[in-house]
Amino acid sequence: MRIGVVTFPGSLDDRDAQRAVRLAGGDPVALWHGDDDLKSVDAVVIPGGFSYGDYLRCGAIAKFARVMTRIIPAAQQGLPVLGICNGFQILCESHLLPGALTRNDHLHFVCRDQRLRMERTDTFWTNVYAADEEIVIPLKNGEGGYVADEDTLDRLEGEGLVVARYLEVNPNGSRRDIAGISNAAGTIVGLMPHPEHAVEALTGPTTDGLGFFASAVAAFASA
Amino acid sequence: MARVVVDVMLKPEILDPQGRAIVGAFGRLGVHGVADVRQGKRFEISLDGEPTDEILAELHRMAAELLSNPVIESYELRVEQ
Numbered sequence: 001m002r003i004g005v006v007t008f009p010g011s012l013d014d015r016d017a018q019r020a021v022r023l024a025g026g027d028p029v030a031l032w033h034g035d036d037d038l039k040s041v042d043a044v045v046i047p048g049g050f051s052y053g054d055y056l057r058c059g060a061i062a063k064f065a066r067v068m069t070r071i072i073p074a075a076q077q078g079l080p081v082l083g084i085c086n087g088f089q090i091l092c093e094s095h096l097l098p099g100a101l102t103r104n105d106h107l108h109f110v111c112r113d114q115r116l117r118m119e120r121t122d123t124f125w126t127n128v129y130a131a132d133e134e135i136v137i138p139l140k141n142g143e144g145g146y147v148a149d150e151d152t153l154d155r156l157e158g159e160g161l162v163v164a165r166y167l168e169v170n171p172n173g174s175r176r177d178i179a180g181i182s183n184a185a186g187t188i189v190g191l192m193p194h195p196e197h198a199v200e201a202l203t204g205p206t207t208d209g210l211g212f213f214a215s216a217v218a219a220f221a222s223a
Numbered sequence: 224m225a226r227v228v229v230d231v232m233l234k235p236e237i238l239d240p241q242g243r244a245i246v247g248a249f250g251r252l253g254v255h256g257v258a259d260v261r262q263g264k265r266f267e268i269s270l271d272g273e274p275t276d277e278i279l280a281e282l283h284r285m286a287a288e289l290l291s292n293p294v295i296e297s298y299e300l301r302v303e304q
Contacts, residue, residue, distance in 0.1 A: 057292055093292060100294045105240050147237055147295060173238065
């Protein structure tokens with residue numbers, strides 16, 4: 001399975017995402033922000049970092065990158081896309097997912113091992129997790145507060161589109177403790193914490209994050 | 224040569240932690256009686272020529288799609304000569 005990993009100027013976690021794909025049994029394919037084709041990938045990871053220096057707003061400039069003009073329509077047609085941290089911000093700015101990520105309510109950059117509850121486990125990216133399974137993966141962001149209007153929040157909850165929720169502490173002021181959401185089809189997932197940093201015992205707090213990438217490989221194999 | 228100014232503000236229902244921090248700084252600096260501060264962005268766009276309807280329509284599109292995020296922000300655009 002070919003999983004594209006996008007690199008923008010300022011991306012940080014593209015190499016870790018590629019490594020996570022490889023450890024999960026997939027073939028990582030580097031996608032450059034200026035690329036005009038998606039190299040026949042079966043899914044895409046938009047990794048964390050500070051694309052275009054986070055100038056203007058996080059993800060505001062990245063959404064107009066050439067590779068995004070290919071990814072956005074493909075995602076609307078069903079291409080699975082996982083956006084992590086800055087990638088989540090880019091998916092929201094691109095209107096592939098509702099809402100927005102704003103400055104942490106306490107104004108500080110936060111970096112911690114974060115406990116989450118997996119609430120939607122039938123998506124392309126979360127199907128190997130058990131319902132309500134608790135996982136611990138790193139979280140690191142300055143603008144990770146998930147906001148949306150009340151109607152949108154009610155719809156996300158009512159339709160079961162909340163993928164993961166913060167447990168123990170709400171690290172950034174996200175509305176309703178939301179850490180990650182999905183589209184209705186479960187092909188597009190945005191997540192603020194970093195599963196790609198929790199795939200090996202040597203460097204991660206756990207290996208709980210591997211499941212996101214293993215889910216994609218499993219979903220592709222059974223498709 | 225005309226100048227177009229775009230002001231971008233968070234919508235009223237969106238929490239502005241930066242504005243709240245500024246209110247706190249006011250208090251520490253002895254300035255009292257301030258109920259709230261909202262922090263926004265101001266863009267000053269200098270045009271090569273006159274602000275035609277065509278360029279203003281383009282700038283409105285940019286204000287809505289690039290300079291602001293309509294999910295959380297609103298903008299005001301005006302021409303200054």
